[in-house]
Amino acid sequence: MPERLEPQLETVRETILRRNPGEAEFHQAVDEVLASLGPLLKRRPDYVESSIIERLAEPERQIIFRVPWVDDDGRVQVNRGFRVEFNSALGPYKGGLRFHPSVYLGIVKFLGFEQVFKNALTGMPIGGGKGGSDFDPKGRSGAEIMRFCQSFMTELYRHIGEYTDVPAGDIGVGGREIGFLFGQYKRITNRYEAGVLTGKGLTWGGAQARTEATGYGLVFLTERMLATQNRSFDGAKVVISGSGNVAVYAAQKVTQLGGTVVAMSDSGGYVVDERGLDIDAMRELKESRRGRISEYADEHEGARFVSEGSIWDVPCDVALPCATQNELPDDAARTLVANGCIAVAEGANMPTTPAATALLQEAGVLFAPGKASNAGGVAVSALEMQQNASRDSWSFDHTEERLRAIMNGVFRTCEETADAYDVPGDYVRGANIAGFVKVADAMLALGVV
Template sequence: MSPTLHPRLEPVRETILKRNPGEAEFHQAVDEVLMSLGPVLERRPDYVEASIIERLAEPERQIIFRVPWVDDQGRVNVNRGFRVEYNSALGPYKGGLRFHPSVYLGIVKFLGFEQIFKNSLTGLPIGGGKGGADFDPKGKSDAEVMRFCQSFMTELYRHIGEYTDVPAGDIGVGGREIGYLFGQYKRITNRYEAGVLTGKGLSWGGAAARTEATGYGTVFLTQEMLATKGRSFDGTKVVISGSGNVAIYAAQKVAQLGGTVIAMSDSGGYVVDEKGIDLEIVRDLKENKRARISEYADLRKQSTFVADGSIWEVACDVALPCATQNELSADAAKTLVKNGCIAVAEGANMPTTPDATDILQEAGVLFAPGKASNCGGVAVSALEMQQNASRDSWSFEHTEQRLETIMKGVFERCQSTADEFDVPGDYVKGANIAGFVKVADAMLALGVV
């Protein structure tokens, strides 16, 4: 049964929707949190008196700027850049940059709002923020991407810093883009301020395991969730949507833990390989050739490529949506339930629609929301900041161990909070409440700012 909104929150929600018209993704992210907070307000009326929720829903700062750049044909192009510095009660703003044609203010606000609670759940001292541009790196030359990144940073540099706002990568922003962005920041400021960006290369201030962190973290948390039912990844069939960074490294960790990933996808369709996806082929296609997943079937004759339909039609024990927002619909959730899926964990940001989440939870499927299950990336970004601040460098093994410990802590916070508020096993409410309470208490302590 779908949750209902607490009466005290109805006028709050109405004001938020009125103040932010047409931003569907942002509205969805706010609704998910608001629907969880009724039990908290019953115990903590001081949150209402201090207008904590109204303040949380309004970003501390929203920056929109023009990004002009010249393509290889000498034409001047103009994109729009964004940085939403959402909440700094726990630390400097922290969150990625997304370069994709779909980016607009509503997407950036949804991601930034989610980031507040995600970062809170890690237990690390980082606030929430997000940014990006409606620039599409696909099909662009390295020189075009460099010129765009340099123009983007020429405006952004004045708003960021290791004690202010620390961007990282997201969709469309990988190691190449972070390198160009950092190079321009260093050139403009004349400072080697390594902690101003995370996701850097290992030879110039990056953290070992950062590339793998989001995917690994999703699997580590799923492993904890499966253990509550006496299960593990050993012998399971797993379907992972997407074939980018998160999906690839989630698949790698699943295989290390004894599971078999049988399907992966991209925007053109999905491949099914019942003997197990060959990750080296996927990595070469995506990381080196920047090709489509359909080419996997040309290289692995035992596999099948499906251009139409949904990857969630493939029967599996565990489903990990790792592509983009709202990719797992109500119909897909019904199919997963019918096919006997026992666990779903979000590797992307808000990839499951609200009605799909309801269907999965009502059917008893273990479900982990993205703010808990995909926070591994930002956790290792915070570890990268620690290394930069101390001029240190940790091994892959040490960093991965820290990541696993952090993800266990995230799950324990979600689980114990769900138990405390009488919704055992509801990790959505557990995550929302645990993330909210920590930020809310910090906001109360800091006064009306």
């Protein structure tokens, strides 16, 4: 529970929790935003009078559906599909699809709620949504994944469109899955509506730098944050949790900027090499071979694999949590502080627990929240939508420069908002207040919606 909430915000919180029982991740996401809004409401009491906070915390639409499919042994399997269309005040719903056994309505709502603010911070005309399924692609054949995706889209297609709702990828949903989903959408609708999904292949409507965007964007924003203390990645030791798309390309960009990535992880443990990991080899292992990170240690002398403990035990200057929610608890934050970590930036959605965030900030560690620091992926998704709408294609360098400019703008917004509300350097409050104001003002302009 957040501390020192304004009385009117405490009432709002109690209402939201009562209306959404058992959804711990969603409660946590709402609490983080509410804890930031006290200074804002003193200047804008109309937000309370108009019930805009309650409205913003209630999704516009929540869709749950059955996904039946046939496995390679001929057995019928049943999963559950979700799409939460959270807020369209700024544009069509935009947000990824997650395929993972942990997915349930509360996680999808937390992700959608975060997405609303994240998308607003990019300055792009997109609303927020999220979706997915409790389907686990691990251990499944390509044919099984295709049949699942086709069944999933057979229901989802009626709810999406380039002017309505534009899904993308997330955990468990990469280029292969987007291809299967788009193929089924095209087959059902008889339309080549390229803008209905983002994260597409480059030969059929995708954008250059989309694969790299979230990881690159994370590093661009962290670079700006480090610069506030006249620091940079040059010579820095960096620990990155995860080894999926975000982590791998964050590691690539860190290396390009002169940093040394000394540890990365997956669900089986983490690998450490104080001399620096070979990021090209890591990318080949994860993207091409879909191997486990333990294999990296087997193949590289000097690297060691650790199956127990925490990756945050590895000393570093910069920590980039890029795996999943609540992966960095308060005991890990204490270890980072004790080991001299100077900056933490979230590459995943809400990977740092509230207690850990507070501990890091109190210790003077620079901290960037995910709704700002991992906005690069959705920013380039919006650029992909632009290219699809204009039947155009941009170069990698042009798109990367657009991404850098957008992430610089996100950081500047967070920094200036924190300064304006007398909490300089508090990028959590800066991000929450700035995102909230943009969406809330748009909702008020549209009437009672």
